[in-house]
Amino acid sequence: MKNQINVLLILLLSALSLAWIEYQAKEWKVPGKYINLKNPYANKVDTKFVGKTLYKIHCSSCHGKQGLGDGVKAKRLKSAVPDFSLQDFQKQKDGELYFKSFIGRDEMPNFEKKIHKEEERWLLINYMRTLKKE
Ligand code: HEC
Structure with a gap:
């Protein structure tokens, strides 16, 4: 009985550490100098649709037209393509998005x-x- 409990405990601990390792690997390490970048154009009205046009040309093939992660290339990738419409994505600072978008x-x-x-x-x-x- 005692042995079985020990085996169960060991299995549980291994599962937990694997989950932790996976979680750590998924987390982006965004350097501090990027996190605190200030967006100098935060209030600029994009009358020429520069942002939308660039998104369409460079990003929508993977991220999808509405940013849901369902672009045509998404299925061919090993990594999951994140959904930009979710709160977890939107709650990030502009500087974090800057690092992820342009350094990648x-x-x-x-x-x-x-x-x-x-x-x-x-x-x-x-x-x-x-x-x-x-
Ligand atoms: C070749 C496919 C591809 C293209 C093109 C692409 N992305 Fe991505 N993007 C990904 C993948 C895959 C991930 C997830 C990567 C990871 O977690 O390692 C990602 C992640 C991101 C993230 C981080 C999301 C999060 O959850 O924090 C941002 C921001 C991002 N992309 C912005 C852009 C922008 C902006 C463009 C266009 C300029 C773009 N991407 C073009 C595949 C792509």
Whole structure:
């Protein structure tokens, strides 16, 4: 009886540590200097739809037209494509989205070269803010 309990405990602990390792791997490590970046265009009205256009050209193939993570390329990826309409996504700071969008990691491409103007980058982030659920 005692032995069985020990085996169960060991199994439980292994499952917990595996879950923890997986959780840690999924978390993005966004450097402090990015987290605290200020969006200089936070209140800019994007009359020329710069953000929307850039999103359509560079992001919608994976992230989907409405940002739900259902773009045509999404199925071919190993990583899950996140849903931009969710609160968990939207509650992040602009600086965190900046790091993830332009530096990227793994299957999320780096866009530093393709989208190099600061104003365009921030207008794209402003556009992602409009993809939240009503
Ligand atoms: C080739 C497919 C692909 C393209 C194109 C792409 N992404 Fe991604 N994106 C991903 C994947 C996959 C992830 C999840 C990566 C991970 O967790 O490691 C991701 C994650 C993100 C995240 C982090 C989401 C979160 O939950 O915090 C942001 C922000 C993001 N992408 C923005 C963009 C922007 C902006 C563009 C266009 C400029 C873009 N992506 C283009 C595949 C793509």
